[in-house]
Amino acid sequence: MKNYKIAVLAGDGIGPEIMNQALKVLDIVEKRNDVRFELMPASFGACAYFSDGKAFPDETIAICDEADTILKGTIGLGHEESQKIPVDERPERGALLPLRKRYNTYANFRPVSLPPVLSHFSPLKPNVIGRGIDFMIIRELVGGLYFGAKKRGVDKDGKRWVHETLEYDEEQIRRILHVAFQTAMKRKKVLHNVHKSNVLVSSVLWNEIVEEVAPEYPDVTVKQVLVDAAATAMCLNPGQFDVMVMENMFGDILSDQGGGILGSLGLMPSACIGDKKSYFEPSHGSAPDIAGQNIANPYAMVGSVAMMLDMIMDLEQESKNIWKAMQSVFAEGFSTPDLSNTDVESKMIGTDAFGDKIVAHLKNI
Ligand code: IPM
Ligand code: MG
Numbered sequence: 001m002k003n004y005k006i007a008v009l010a011g012d013g014i015g016p017e018i019m020n021q022a023l024k025v026l027d028i029v030e031k032r033n034d035v036r037f038e039l040m041p042a043s044f045g046a047c048a049y050f051s052d053g054k055a056f057p058d059e060t061i062a063i064c065d066e067a068d069t070i071l072k073g074t075i076g077l078g079h080e081e082s083q084k085i086p087v088d089e090r091p092e093r094g095a096l097l098p099l100r101k102r103y104n105t106y107a108n109f110r111p112v113s114l115p116p117v118l119s120h121f122s123p124l125k126p127n128v129i130g131r132g133i134d135f136m137i138i139r140e141l142v143g144g145l146y147f148g149a150k151k152r153g154v155d156k157d158g159k160r161w162v163h164e165t166l167e168y169d170e171e172q173i174r175r176i177l178h179v180a181f182q183t184a185m186k187r188k189k190v191l192h193n194v195h196k197s198n199v200l201v202s203s204v205l206w207n208e209i210v211e212e213v214a215p216e217y218p219d220v221t222v223k224q225v226l227v228d229a230a231a232t233a234m235c236l237n238p239g240q241f242d243v244m245v246m247e248n249m250f251g252d253i254l255s256d257q258g259g260g261i262l263g264s265l266g267l268m269p270s271a272c273i274g275d276k277k278s279y280f281e282p283s284h285g286s287a288p289d290i291a292g293q294n295i296a297n298p299y300a301m302v303g304s305v306a307m308m309l310d311m312i313m314d315l316e317q318e319s320k321n322i323w324k325a326m327q328s329v330f331a332e333g334f335s336t337p338d339l340s341n342t343d344v345e346s347k348m349i350g351t352d353a354f355g356d357k358i359v360a361h362l363k364n365i
Contacts, residue, residue, distance in 0.1 A: 003036045004313065007067035009044035009060070012091065013286025014296040014351075015073025021298035021355030022071065022305045028362050029309065029318045040067055044099075045075030045091040045286075046082070055085075055094030064099070069312060070279035072099075073301065074286035081288070100142050103279065105272035106172070107179040108141040108251060109307065110283055112238070112258035114267065115323075117331045120344040121263030124235065129261075135241035136183060137258055139251025140176040141272055143168050144202075146248050166202050168247065173209040179273070180245035181217040187242050192223045194230045194246035194254065206247065231257055255283060264339055266296070269303030271311050278312055280304040287338070294350040295337040299326055302358060325361035329354060 006026075010019040023039070030037050042060040049055045055075075064070055075091035076082070082090050099105075114122055114133040122129050148165030155161060184191040193210050195203035207224075214222050225233065227250045233240065234257055246254065259265030265284035272279050282300030290296055302322060310319035335346035336354050349357070 001034050001036060002313070003038065004069065005038045005040060005067045007060075007064045007070040008039050008041045009064075009070060009072040010041070011045040011073040011075040011286060012047050012077060013074050013288045013291040015045070015075065015286055017292070017294060017351045018282070018296055018298040018301035019071070019073040021351060021358065022301045024355050024359050025302050025305055025322060025362065028359055029315065029322075033315060033318065035313070035315065044072070045095050046077045046085060049085050049089050049091070049094065053089075055089050055091050056098050061102070064103070064277075067277075069277065069308060070099075070103075071305065071308065072279055072281040074282060074284065076286040076288070078288040097146065099279065100272065101147065103274050103277040104142055105274040105277065105279055106140060106142045107176055107271075107273040108139040108255075109183075109271040109273065109311075110137040110139060110251070110255040110258060110268055111135075111270075111303075111307075112137060112234075112241075112255075112262060112268065114262045115327055117327050118262075118267065121267065121339065122261055123263060124238070124261055128235075128237070130239055133238050133261060135238065135258075136187070136243050137251060137255045138176065138180045138183060138243060138245045139255060140168075140172065140245075140247050141251075142248075143172045144248035166200070166247075166249075168202055168205065170205065170209055173206050174213060177209060177213045177245060180243060181213060181220055184220045184243040185217060189220050190223065190242045191220050192225050192230070192241055192244040194225055194227050194244055194250055196227050196250070198226065202247065227254070230254060234258065234261060259283060264297075266300055266339060269300045269307055271304070271307040273311065278308075280308045290338055294352060296351050297336040297339045298351055298355050298358070299339075302326060302355070321362055321365045322358070324365060325358045328361045329357045332357075 010016040040063045042063040048057050112135050116132045119132045145166045148167035152162040197203035259268050268283040270283045306319040306322040309315035333347050
């Protein structure tokens with residue numbers, strides 16, 4: 001029997017509502033497999049700041065340290081509410097980035113995937129997406145502009161200035177490239193390397209390392225694409241992509257665009273993998289405007305559970321079952337009000353009911 005300690009960080013906004021659905025799914029998986037999940041809930045984000053004075057409280061750090069892995073909901077408040085929190089304790093800077101840094105979760109997997117049964121959600125025309133969309137964005141998650149030195153000041157004339165540094169060393173680049181090549185090996189063996197080497201010297205070094213690593217994966221075809229051109233190509237012909245790799249900031253932006261071509265970031269789970277610890281979270285935010293209304297779709301949160309089972313727990317079959325169960329709910333014509341922006345009419349149900357339907361399908365698989 002395998003035992004996993006899972007830190008459960010439901011977070012802010014819609015986080016707790018969608019996390020509840022993820023836990024229902026985990027419960028089924030536990031009941032019918034030789035596995036035990038020890039769930040360790042902890043507060044994280046703005047809610048933690050208001051209750052403990054810190055967005056990533058010491059107690060939560062201790063729980064995450066002890067856990068084998070971490071399941072995270074969403075964090076963040078609306079603009080007005082977040083003004084009540086000092087800048088360094090706002091959930092993004094005070095909780096999320098420190099979490100990534102502490103566990104060195106450098107490999108962020110963001111599947112831009114829309115199976116045929118969900119393809120009506122995409123704003124792209126059917127002749128552009130064909131039978132769906134399916135590629136993987138691999139984003140470096142603990143380097144670049146996000147974590148480089150930052151400084152601001154005022155010059156002698158009173159003019160304000162800022163320095164923000166894009167930092168990478170070759171080791172950081174090499175390890176994410178290995179992840180990307182290995183992922184490409186498991187898929188279609190085509191890797192798009194996304195960069196901006198016509199301007200950025202960081203991309204020049206990045207591409208040098210690509211040249212060095214590529215010979216270790218002779219079966220993988222590397223395709224070079226500038227980040228701006230990649231943004232266009234994702235809209236015009238997403239089918240050409242299978243695995244894309246890029247640095248942190250490019251990945252932040254292009255993965256949101258990935259959510260856009262799916263029809264919603266609510267359709268994008270994610271995995272953040274480090275050498276020792278990993279965490280799993282939906283790619284979307286906390287949607288404070290719809291929090292507490294039981295209308296958020298749990299797809300990305302439950303999908304993050306599926307990624308966890310597949311990527312670090314050897315429960316690939318259950319992972320597949322979860323994807324299948326979620327697709328079956330959509331195939332029956334159900335959706336949640338936050339995912340209603342489509343020409344196809346859906347039967348609208350709440351977050352809880354959607355979770356229950358996933359569970360019902362899962363039980364039957
Ligand atoms: C994401 C988010 C975060 C990021 C924010 C919340 C700091 O946009 O996970 O993509 O920029 O990485
Ligand atoms: Mg983002």
